[in-house]
Amino acid sequence: MPKLELLEYYKKMFERNIVLDFxxxxxxxxxxxxxxxxRSKFAQESCHxxxxxxxxxxxxxxxxxxxxxxxxxxxxxxxxxxxxxxxxVVTEISGTYTIxxxxxxxxxxxxxxxxxxxxxxxxxxxxxxxxxxxQITSERAKGKKGGSIGLIDIARKSNHPIxxxxxxxxxxxxxxxxxxxxxxxxxxxDG
Amino acid sequence: MDNLHLAKTKHTMxxxxxxxxxxLEMAGxxxxxxxxxxxxxxxxxxxxxxxxxxxxxxxxxxxxxxxTSSTKCLLDIFEILEQYHKSSGSVYVNWYYEENDEDIxxxxxxxxxxxxxxxxxxxxxx
Numbered sequence: 001m002p003k004l005e006l007l008e009y010y011k012k013m014f015e016r017n018i019v020l021d022f023x024x025x026x027x028x029x030x031x032x033x034x035x036x037x038x039r040s041k042f043a044q045e046s047c048h049x050x051x052x053x054x055x056x057x058x059x060x061x062x063x064x065x066x067x068x069x070x071x072x073x074x075x076x077x078x079x080x081x082x083x084x085x086x087x088x089v090v091t092e093i094s095g096t097y098t099i100x101x102x103x104x105x106x107x108x109x110x111x112x113x114x115x116x117x118x119x120x121x122x123x124x125x126x127x128x129x130x131x132x133x134x135q136i137t138s139e140r141a142k143g144k145k146g147g148s149i150g151l152i153d154i155a156r157k158s159n160h161p162i163x164x165x166x167x168x169x170x171x172x173x174x175x176x177x178x179x180x181x182x183x184x185x186x187x188x189x190d191g
Numbered sequence: 192m193d194n195l196h197l198a199k200t201k202h203t204m205x206x207x208x209x210x211x212x213x214x215l216e217m218a219g220x221x222x223x224x225x226x227x228x229x230x231x232x233x234x235x236x237x238x239x240x241x242x243x244x245x246x247x248x249x250x251x252x253x254x255x256x257x258x259t260s261s262t263k264c265l266l267d268i269f270e271i272l273e274q275y276h277k278s279s280g281s282v283y284v285n286w287y288y289e290e291n292d293e294d295i296x297x298x299x300x301x302x303x304x305x306x307x308x309x310x311x312x313x314x315x316x317x
Contacts, residue, residue, distance in 0.1 A: 028224035032202050149259045
């Protein structure tokens with residue numbers, strides 16, 4: 001009889017405080033279900049309402065990025081269009097929530113994404129606000145779907161740099177990891 | 192033209208646009224798979240109302256959560272309202288936000304700051 005490795009897996013998830021770990025095609029139904037699960041779980045565990053909303057919001061933007069832009073496309077039987085696949089992990093360690101996404105991206109798109117992250121990471125909240133407004137009023141004209149605005153919004157809600165890492169996988173693609181940290185809301189806010 | 196009613200779902204807002212009194216209500220969360228698909232008919236309705244009915248518009252927006260692609264569509268709607276306002280149409284926007292929900296309040300404030308029609312911010316307790 002093959003050994004069931006669930007106890008090991010359980011221990012790993014427990015040690016790393018993994019709240020949610022999903023790998024696969026992210027259909028809209030799946031996304032709505034997972035977002036709802038996250039909201040319920042953190043609301044029940046007495047997180048600050050603002051923190052719950054920010055985790056929810058960041059999760060939705062990151063999961064939609066995978067669904068729209070992952071180079072790994074999956075055709076689901078009840079749909080005309082394919083959806084993106086990847087991995088999304090939510091962890092919680094003593095009041096710090098981390099949402100990490102991983103998905104395939106064509107190598108040629110990687111430099112622009114990394115440049116975008118670097119630009120965002122170098123900005124303070126006021127600069128991010130201006131950048132957001134500039135992008136939201138101009139981006140559609142350039143024929144993009146909006147992934148770069150998503151990252152600005154994520155950075156505005158996080159107050160921490162976006163951590164990024166791209167690892168080449170085969171000839172065409174790299175595996176892009178983006179990680180965002182959200183701290184539990186304190187009583188005093190610096191605005 | 193008909194009134195526009197779309198039932199609320201987990202990821203799309205309830206839409207209730209009434210051509211008789213010009214009250215346009217949008218309430219709930221918005222993070223559909225494709226925001227343009229969802230907001231297309233909503234935007235068309237507003238354009239038709241302006242052309243065919245050409246009366247006062249009172250837009251009541253009460254958001255729980257809005258993603259970035261939906262925010263962009265809302266900005267498109269505000270641009271249409273701005274044009275109508277400039278051509279002396281009556282436009283009033285009431286932006287409802289849950290008390291202490293700074294993110295939704297700020298989204299409204301930022302969206303509204305480049306426009307000239309009146310926007311009232313109204314907090315409510317859940």
